[in-house]
Amino acid sequence: MSLLEVTELSVRYGEETVVDDLSFSVNSGESVGIVGESGSGKSQTALALLGLLPRNANLSGSIRLDGNELAGKSDEELDRVRARRIAMVFQDPAQALNPYLRVGRQLRQILLQHRLASGKAADVRVIDMLQRVGLPDPVRQFRAFPHELSGGMRQRVMIASALIAEPDLLVADEPTTALDVTVQAQILDLLETLRDSTALLLITHDLAIVAGRCERLLIFDAGKLIESGATTAVFSSPQMPKTKQLLAAAARLDTGPIPAPVSGETLLDIERLTVSYGKAAAQRLQAVTDVSLSLRTAETLAIVGESGSGKSSLVRALLGLVPPQSGAVVYAGSQLAGSLQARLSGQRRDLQLVFQDPVAALNPQMRVQKIVAEPLQVHERGLSSAKRRERVAAMLAKAGLDKSFLDRYPHQLSGGQAQRVGIARALILGPRILICDEAVAALDGSTREQVLELLKNLQRESGLSIIFISHDLAVVRSMSHRVAVMYLGRLLEVADNASLFSTPRHPYTKALLDAVPVPDPRRALQAPPLGGEAPSMLSPPRGCVFHPRCAYAKARCSEQRPELREFAGVRVACHRADEISLNARY
Amino acid sequence: MLRYTLLRLLGAIPTLLLVIVLAFLMVHAAPGGPFDDERALPAEVAEKIEEAYHLDEPLPQQFMRYLSGLVRGDLGPSYGYRDRTVDEVIGFGFPVSLQLGALAMLLALVVGVGCGTVAALRQDSLLDRAVMAFAMTGISIPVFVVAPVLVLLLAVKLQWLPAGWSGETGAARYFLPVITLALPQIAYIARLTRASMIDVLSSDFIRTARAQGLGTKAIIRHHALKPAMLPVLSYMGPAIAAILTGSVVVEEVFGIPGLGQFFVRAALNRDYTLVLGIVIFYAALIILLNLIVDILYGVIDPRVRQR
Structure with a gap:
């Protein structure tokens, strides 16, 4: 029985x-x-x-x-x-x-x-x-x-x-x-x-x-x-x-096409950016340390990392929501001011954000029409209301929503529809850079695919550059041209999509790839998972921040902090990058 | 924790100072003087009295004099009770009021939390509706209506309890005034407890406790009561203030020689130093009790404690 x-x-x-x-x-x-x-x-x-x-x-x-x-x-x-x-x-x-x-x-x-x-x-x-x-x-x-x-x-x-x-x-x-x-x-x-x-x-x-x-x-x-x-x-x-x-x-890291790298001009340059919270030196939490990255026109740059890796703080600094402690963000040749208020109106228009929780990010008391039109009311005041409504309807159509959605409230939308509204709101001013902070994390499998497809189409049509923050490696693999891996506020590896997933150069990248479960019962037996958990940002380890959990760590790793350096066509912060060979499971 | 307490105590000083200044100015702005009578005093007598009580000095000087006394814990002489200081009057009246107030608060907490919890557990049942109807009534009817009705019913008609205070000695004399004072608080605390208990009982960690087979009693006792008490605890500050003001009426109705009664008499007699003294004393008391409530908050919620 x-x-x-x-x-x-x-x-x-x-x-x-x-x-x-x-x-x-x-x-x-x-x-x-x-x-x-x-x-x-x-x-x-x-x-x-x-x-x-x-x-x-x-x-x-x-x-x-x-x-x-x-x-x-x-x-x-x-x-x-x-x-x-x-x-x-x-x-x-x-x-x-x-x-x-x-x-x-x-x-x-x-x-x-x-x-x-x-x-x-x-x-x-x-x-x-x-x-x-x-x-x-x-x-x-x-x-x-x-x-x-x-x-x-x-x-x-x-x-x-x-x-x-x-x-x-x-x-x-x-x-x-x-x-x-x-x-x-x-x-x-x-x-x-x-x-x-x-x-x-x-x-x-x-x-x-x-x-x-x-x-x-x-x-x-x-x-x-x-x-x-x-x-x-x-x-x-x-x-x-x-x-x-x-x-x-099901999330797979071994099938499906990988976007090829793009070779456009550099649109956004992040130079040695450091973000910290708290004034007193003893309690200061350094959320982002010395991060340098660039974003090309029509490129999707993924930033990957587990919770507490500093992804969201980096986004906040890019948008001017928290002034960086040091470093600079250079957009289209001119340096952006640290705080949003000090930025020029055009600069503000050009950087837009899509949020993680699609429904919570929309004001429940506003209809879709008003939500999407709001940026226009700030940045294009001269627009007549009829013209504005037209623009909103056109934008929604691009995002895959017909006119019947104009008068709906957020609670009348599914998660996927709400995220389309969020994307329409972000894109109505025609920005050149879209930052997606875990934008599909709250969506189910098939809906997620559709929203990702929408983003790719919009990029193809208008040459939009996307910074794609995610913890989901399968989504990152299908979506991005380049990938930056963050851990405890630092960049550990920056590489083209194809090389990162086939030959990771940093032991942490390899551990992240190994941890993704494989939807295949015959191949699911996997390497032992990475032990321990990320230490507190308040007291990051000396030397390489990853060394306490690293299987390849040597004495040097606990003493000297590795710089991010060029190696075999990628940038990697590991003392032993040229000594060890790491291969993805696939 | 100690640092936090000290900081909060220091932070209370400006509040108290503001109360003192305002109360002092208002008392002095009131028309008429403490020694005015239907028959005017001879000019030289009035002058002598004013001199004795330093009323001839300019206002700032009077204030500084009062403040320096206050720092030493001396609230000055009473104008009305000529042979007593304000300190002595408070020392005589407050213990009585404290007994009444503390008993009323205790009764309100025990009955209010009990009724609220039962109502929450049997949400939408007849019992729940009855408790809530009673609570609504308790909140709506003011103390000065409840007191005489209770006296009429329990003391005059049924003769179960004494109607007044004087001449009685046993515990029975406490019943009516304490119940009168506690009634609106019972009602409010019951409503508050019900709402917050329903909220807590629907949270995920209660579902976990249910999945662990703890049973209703253990869930309420070990898991739900503490978090459900947080809103009630925040209400303790206003509740204490309400009971203090309520006791002014209750002491008058039942003829209890508490501080509330002295306060009313002092106001009627233009005994300004006594009015001022009691106002400042009550203000300090309420500030102190609110501070204790805030500290208790940290004791219940460990996440607040850390900050």
């Missing part, structure tokens, strides 16, 4: 059905992946298993654990199952852990509640669990508050809380979506090694994540289970169009 048996499960909110007639099972110790886009009902299914759906949800069907019915049971009865038999790891550990309670107390409470340990013994067991999930100095972290830990460490705590009562089934709902790519690899490996005989239900939107880790897959679409089978079978011969679409949209 299987451990979990779900039969004809449906979840409805009023008229709307979010999970439709779902049946599947999970055997003891098995690992099963649930894959689908946002809104496919996968998270609702997870919540239904533990009876955690909101009160207005309507659940029907059967959920059996070891033959015992869970559906329709009271909270008191379910409390004996929760954590003890079925445990859950949630997506965003920053939200899912209680910010007001010390980490140790949150874990301890689980043991006390289920009468698994008490007093000193409970503390010992919690500390032991924290040790097992790889928290450094667990005795001290026992007393830490969640906000004092990094994102990766918080997710380790979350996993510790899920495994501490030794459940039979672990449900992990997008456990790595909120994390950086190198940390994602660590967390997935941790889940795999720790779960032991616990069955795993891994829920994700990313086929690459489940490829090497789950034995069976369940593919969800619009609340329905559309395809299921052994992982290798689903990958090698997908049956449904939607599955094929998901496979096509």
